[in-house]
Amino acid sequence: MAPTTLAPALDKAHTRLDDIATKLGAIVHTIDVLSDGLKAPFLEPMTLTMRFILSGVQSIRSNKAECIALLETVHQILCAVVAVNVTPQNANPRPWTLSSLLRWGILLSTVTTVALQKVSSLLETQRETSRIKRFFKQTEAATMLKACQDDLQRILNALKVRFAGLVHTIREVETDFASAHEKVLDLVQAGADSESYTTGAFSASSGSRASLLSVMPANPQIFHGRDAELTHIIDILTGNINPALVILGPGGMGKTSLAHAALHHAEVQAKYPPECCIYARCDAAITAEDILVNVAKSLGLEPGRNLRPAISSYLASRPPHLLVLDNLETVWEPSDTRGEVESILAFFAGLTNLALLVTMRGAERPAEVAWTRPFLPPLEPLHLGAARQTLFDIADELNLAEPDVATILALTDNIPLAITLVAHLVESEGTADVLSRWEAQKTTMLSDGFDRHANLDVSIALSLESPRLRADPAACKLLQILSVLPDGLAERDLTTALPLDNPLGGRSTLLRISLAYHTPAKRLTLLVPIREYIRKYEAPPIDLIRPISRQYTILLELFDRSFGIAPIGNLRDLASTNFANFQSLLAYRLDLPEPDDLAETAQLAIMASRYRRREGWENAFLAGTMARLSSMLRRHPGHELLEVALVGELLWNQYRSSDPDLLDHAISLFPRFDDLKVKCDLYGAASYHAMVCHGQLSLAESWLDKSLAISVPETRPRADALRRRARLYIQRGNFVKAAELAETAQRFFRQSGDLFGEASALLATAEAFYGLGAYADAAEAAKQGRTLVSMYDFAGTHLDSVLLNLLGEIHRSKSEYREAKAAYDEALRLVAPDRTKSGTSLYYIQLNLVEIEMALNGPDHPAVQARLDSVYDIARGMSLKLVLLMCEATEGMLRLYQGVSADGTSKLRRCFVQGEAEVKSFCAEHLANPALRGGDEWAYIFLAHLSSGAGAFQQKVALLRALQFIGQSMLIDGDRAAAKNLLLVALEGFKARGIHRGIAECCVALAEISETAGHAQKALELLDEAGRRFARSGLKKQVENVRRWTARVDGRFDIAIRS
The missing domain is CATH 3.40.50.300 (P-loop containing nucleotide triphosphate hydrolases)
Incomplete structure (x- = not known):
């Protein structure tokens, strides 16, 4: 007969909780019979957990409806456990299928027990005796109960898929439980009377609880990196x-x-x-x-x-x-x-x-054993090559774009199990769907299997069941803190910034059970899947993470105060190594049901954004975070200065707000605080946003004029406004005015002790001189700027890379190709290609290096085409249309130098039609060069293009090139007098600017005119100048050509003298 439970007390009204408790008690008893009768100890943890749940069912005081629904789902799963055993095809398994069935039973028990332990912990929270606590936790608990029920439902759905006919059998167990119980008794009796259950690892007579299988396992088919x-x-x-x-x-x-x-x-x-x-x-x-x-x-x-x-x-x-x-x-x-x-x-x-x-x-070997040396170190994640091969062996490599491969592997932290599970999902669902699901589900999406080898959540949960972890409160709390710190924790933060009694002991526990590990930089961290699991199921309370959040804010405030006036190398390193932690803490605090301390969170966001900008990055995540904070602060008056600072940072980060009144609202808050620096910074940000996001030069100038109007003379805000105003004058081609304002800004920064500001003003000065063609002055200003940068630990910042890039441009413009290559190579080493402000300029550096390497090594050198191909590949992958156009134009130039005139001309003409001013100038200049045979008319088209005002930057030098090309064309046509006049004008201009190649090419053309006119001595003087200038540029082939020509002219000259 079916088991019964004690009737409820007579003085207590019958409830739905009583009904579900009765049903659960009956089925737990039946599973106990299965466990004892079949000698299947894997069912015992399940029933033990259920008894603990049942002991407290009557004490549930809140969210009763959700708890009842959850327990109903638990009942269905337990019915499924019984149904699996009484289903006809499973009740009397054949010997060769028994091992598989029992193995599956172990896996089912493991995953179900893990789920039930979550249920148990969650129901425990619903027994709070304090009405106040129950009231405030009601919404949070309802959400957690729903999530737990979803997990149980996935287990139930997977059971139904695994066993055909199970749905019908579950229904029979629920509707006629007495009959199902009798079937279980019959099954146990049949097992005791037969030999079918004595095969494999189970024996009805042994009394042992061992459930271990000693079948030889299969050789892994996908196995890389070990x-x-x-x-x-x-x-x-x-x-x-x-x-x-x-x-x-x-x-x-x-x-x-x-x-x-x-x-x-x-x-x-x-x-x-x-x-x-x-x-x-x-x-x-x-x-x-x-x-x-x-x-x-x-x-x-x-x-x-x-x-x-x-x-x-x-x-x-x-x-x-x-x-x-x-x-x-x-x-x-x-x-x-x-x-x-x-x-x-x-x-x-x-x-x-x-x-x-x-x-x-874990990372600890059991004691009492003399393990053979040398010891095998604990396994680490796969190296990148092995991780990629594992992914490709399961998912089709042809369907995976390179950026997607990197993104997918980043989710797994190169953990083999995670790679295997996500690869199967990619194969069946596609990359886009998998990445989208990860954002919503995290490790849950990799947890549809039943055991540690097919279910990531189960694998992680088993690690968390370690008795050593549960016995160490500091380790449990440290694990929670690390779940919101993707950069991990440095040793000093571990001991000074955490509200833990024994953080070092907690660290030791986590390392010993391999839940945490030390990075090469000695930072304590978690693998990505473990971190995401903890954050989802065991997220830290705000009191645990508030101290480290405050310490990070103090660090960034110190960096902000010191920036420009004191060495900040150590502060910069600390901020860099913790930046992902800043972002994670911001996201965590904003995602709390009741966001914690908005002012404190806003300050961290503002400081993080300022640090990031000074390193040369915009940050879409920070922009989104600050937009949310700005909206929240608007609903909580009293933080007007923070609100204005947030809007300023949004504009600096090129944020395109859906609120058209965002800037006006921020300005309307000015009367409520006195900080002129914040106000000037907002105007500067508005100017930057107007120029970069909308291309509105006049509007950008007007915002900076407002900043100049309210700033105090000879202060840092005034200096910064002047420097930015100088940059806008450069955009207008007014280089003289730009140089004047930049030098004033430089003086104000120096008086304020702001060396970084002074270096940035020197950059503006250098750009203005460069636009004027005063290359020597431009180079000197850029070098002074780099000296200041290196003195105060700013090396490698965005400013440093821009100064280097400008130095490279100066040397390239002077055709000092070796020096240009050195500057460009150093700039490439300094800046990562995904840095937003510098990203596009890096590709232009690469294209400039194509031109430089072609000049130094010849157009047919393999490195030239290889560099161009690499830029092409990246630009195609990232859909950078402007960069792709410049790649095609550069390839057209290369083809002309290789002598493939038709192909080169076609590419350059197409790019000239499609491109903006700078692209047009590049194409026209190379088509206009008579030596490249792009077409006689292009010298005049180039001149007309320049005369129209297009590409005002460096226009004077370009005009000199146009005059040179027209002169060379006239020389080819036989008009030597006109050619000589134009070439002399160009030569004078090139000499004034120290442009070696231009000087040399003009000298060569003039030498031809002199030789033809019978002035051999003059021709030799011109050729001598040309040889020295070509040598300065590093153009070996041209030097050799000049040497041979000189020898020929010199020989004729000697003959003429002897005659």
Whole structure:
């Protein structure tokens, strides 16, 4: 007959909770019968957890409807556990299917127990006795209950998919539970009367709770990146008489796969053939004795009270055996079984005819065993190449764009299990859907399987069940804190910024159980999947993370105050290594149901944005965060200065607000505070936004004029406004006025002690001189700026890279190609290609280097085309249309120099039609060069283009080039007099600016005119000048051509003299 439970007390009204408690109590009893009758201990943790849940059901005081719905789903899953066993095709399995069924039962129990433990913890929170606490936690608890129910529903759905007909059987169990209970009793009795349940690892007569399977596992088919570890294991197993080796590492790192690969390796099988291998899964073992029982049964021995002598005696008369104990941490972790497990390990390691290979989570080897040296280090994530190959072996490489591969692997932190699971999703769903789901579901999307090898959440949850973790409150709290710190924690922050009693002890615990690890920079951090899991299921309370958040704000405020007036190298390094932490904390604090301390959060956001800008980055995440904060602060008056500062940072970050009144609203707040610096900064940001985002030069100038009007003379805000105004004059081509304002700004910055500001003003000065063609002055200003940058630890900042880029441009314009290449190469080393402000300019540097390397090494040098191809590939991948157009124009120029005139001319003409002013100037200049044969008319088109005012920057130098080309064309046509006049004008201009190549080319053309006119001495003087200028440019081929020409002219000159 079906079991019953105690009737509710007579003085208490019957409730729905009573009904569900009754149903759950009955089915738990039935599962107990299954567990005892089938000797299936994997069901025991499930029933133990359910009894704990039932003990507190009547104490639930809030969210009762949600709790009842959750318990109903639990009831359905437990019905499914019963239904799996009473379904006809499973009730009497054949011998060859029994092992698979029992193995699946272990997995089902594991995942269900993990889920039930979450349910238990969650229901415990609904028993609060304080009405106030229940009231404030009601909404949060309802959300968590719903999420937990969703998890249970996924388990139930997966069960229905796995077992055909299960839906109908579950319904039968629910509607006629008494009948289902009788079927269970019949099943247990049938098992006791037959031999069908004595095969494999289970025995009805043994009384053992061992559920370990000793079937030889398959060789992993997808296995990359563990060659060194596999070689280490093979050397240990084959090079020692009775080796003992342990494979350690975090969950999902591939420990089991590595053990499987070692078992199947030819050298291992030569020493330990399959019949001499004992493979024991320990993940369902409950006592240490279960390990001995399983090994004994694998050897064909009868279980008994003292198995050690029997095992020892059996192996003594046999060939060498290899024993693999997989997932030993399950039974070794609990302190009450650890000593006995280590004693058993010592027994196995002491057998002279047995090799021992153990896999277990963590970074700590069990004691009492003389493990064979050298030790195998704990497994780490796969290197990038192996991670990519694992992904490609499962998902089709042809369907994966390169940027998507990097994004997908970043989600996995190169953990083999995570890569495998996400690769299968990519193969079935596509990259876009998987990335979209990750944003919403995180590790849950990789958790549809039932065991640690197919379910990432289960794998992580098992690690979190470590008794050592649960016994260490500091470790639990530290784990929560690390879940919102993707950059991890430095040693000093660990000991000074956390509200923990024993942070160093907590760190030690996390390292020993491999939940945390040290980066090469010695920062304590979590792998991405673990971090996301903790953040989703065990997110830290605000009191845990507020101290570290405040410490980061203090760090950024100190950086902001010191910037420009004191060395900031250490502060800069600290900010850089924690920047992802800043972003994560901001997101966490804003996503709280009731955002915590808006002013404190806003200050962190503003300081983080200022730091990021000074490093040369815009940041879309920070912009979105500050937009949310700005909206929130508008609803909470009293923080007007912070609100204006936030709007300013939004504009600096090129944020395009949907609120047209955002800037006007910020300006309307000016009367409520007195900080002129914040007000001037807003006007500067408005000017920048108007110019960069909308191309409105006049509006940009008007905003800076407002800043100049309110700023105090000879102060940093006034200097900054002058410097920015100078940059706008450069945009208008008024280089004289720009130089005047930039030099004034430089003086004000120097008086204020702001060396960074002075360096930025020197940049504006250098740009103005460059526009005037005063290259020597421009180079001197740029070098002074770099000197200041290096003095105060600003090297490598955006300003440093821009100064270097400008120096490269100056040298290139003077055709000092070796110096230009050196400057450009250093700029490329300084700045990452994804830095927003510098990203596009980096591609132009690469294209300039194509031109420089072509000049130095010749157009056919392989490095020239290779560099151009690399820029092409990146530009295509990122859809950078302007860069692609410049790539095509550069390729057209290259083809002209290679002598492929038709192709080069076609490309340059097409780009001239499609391009903006600068692209048009580039194309016209190279088409106009008579030496490249782009067409006679292009010299005049180039001149007309320049005369129209297009491309005003560097217009004077371009005009000199146009005059040179027209002169050369006239020389070709035979009009030597006109050609000489134009070439002399161009030569004078090139000499004034020190443009070596231009000087040399004009001298060559004039030498031809002189030689033709019979003035050999003049021709030789011109050729001598040309040779020296070509040599200064590094143009070896041209130097050799001039040398040969000089020899020819000199020879004729000698003949003429002798005559």
